[in-house]
Amino acid sequence: MMNSPPALPAGFTSRPLRESDHLPVIAAVGEWWGTPQAPELGLLLPRLFFQHFTVLSEVVEVTNEGSGPHLAAFLIAFHSATHPDRVYIHFVGVDPQWRGRGIAAGLYERLFSAARGIGCTRVDAITSPANRGSQAFHEALGFTTHGDQQIEGVTAYADYDGPGHARVALMRTLD
Numbered sequence: 001m002m003n004s005p006p007a008l009p010a011g012f013t014s015r016p017l018r019e020s021d022h023l024p025v026i027a028a029v030g031e032w033w034g035t036p037q038a039p040e041l042g043l044l045l046p047r048l049f050f051q052h053f054t055v056l057s058e059v060v061e062v063t064n065e066g067s068g069p070h071l072a073a074f075l076i077a078f079h080s081a082t083h084p085d086r087v088y089i090h091f092v093g094v095d096p097q098w099r100g101r102g103i104a105a106g107l108y109e110r111l112f113s114a115a116r117g118i119g120c121t122r123v124d125a126i127t128s129p130a131n132r133g134s135q136a137f138h139e140a141l142g143f144t145t146h147g148d149q150q151i152e153g154v155t156a157y158a159d160y161d162g163p164g165h166a167r168v169a170l171m172r173t174l175d
């Protein structure tokens, strides 16, 4: 029997991504990562994702007493136009104050369920060799890593996203 996706913690709700989420997400990435490469991360999220890749993408919002819904997490994923059996996860992020509560796991489980519903059997993603947290998270969600050499102590592909931009490839099959 298939497990149902984990429920969101109290006070949190999820909904499909929409175009108006673009600027709040860009702002959140800068704030949540809090690193000098944050503007570069924002460039990985051009508006086109919020226009043309919303079907499988989702945001999680939190409603605090006395304030409207506020962005807590987001997932940008899409059905591969090249491989109809695959879904690709482009980006996931959770507000640091809400991490460790199963919010990203819930986003992924709902995506897996939607992906199964459209006949997909595989989910792909990538991360950087230095992002050990992302690697651990994906491992916990059943992903395996692949690459062709050891980079910074992990299996990765050198120059995957351009010169000097090694990436760990992540893959999970869907039963």
Ligand SMILES: CC(C)(COP(=O)(O)OP(=O)(O)OC[C@H]1O[C@@H](n2cnc3c(N)ncnc32)[C@H](O)[C@@H]1OP(=O)(O)O)[C@@H](O)C(=O)NCCC(=O)NCCS
Residues within 6 Å of the ligand: 090, 091, 092, 093, 094, 095, 098, 099, 100, 101, 102, 103, 104, 105, 106, 127, 131, 132, 133, 134, 136, 137, 138, 140, 141
């Ligand atoms: C990675 C990230 C999305 C995880 O979000 P989260 O909501 O805290 O994750 P969850 O609480 O759903 O964790 C799910 C599982 O992953 C594990 N996990 C999550 N983050 C982890 C970390 N940094 N180190 C080790 N394990 C981690 C949890 O322990 C949990 O495992 P369990 O089910 O065995 O208990 C979040 O830390 C984040 O936004 N990081 C910065 C952005 C990023 O690196 N994104 C991925 C690359 S684009």
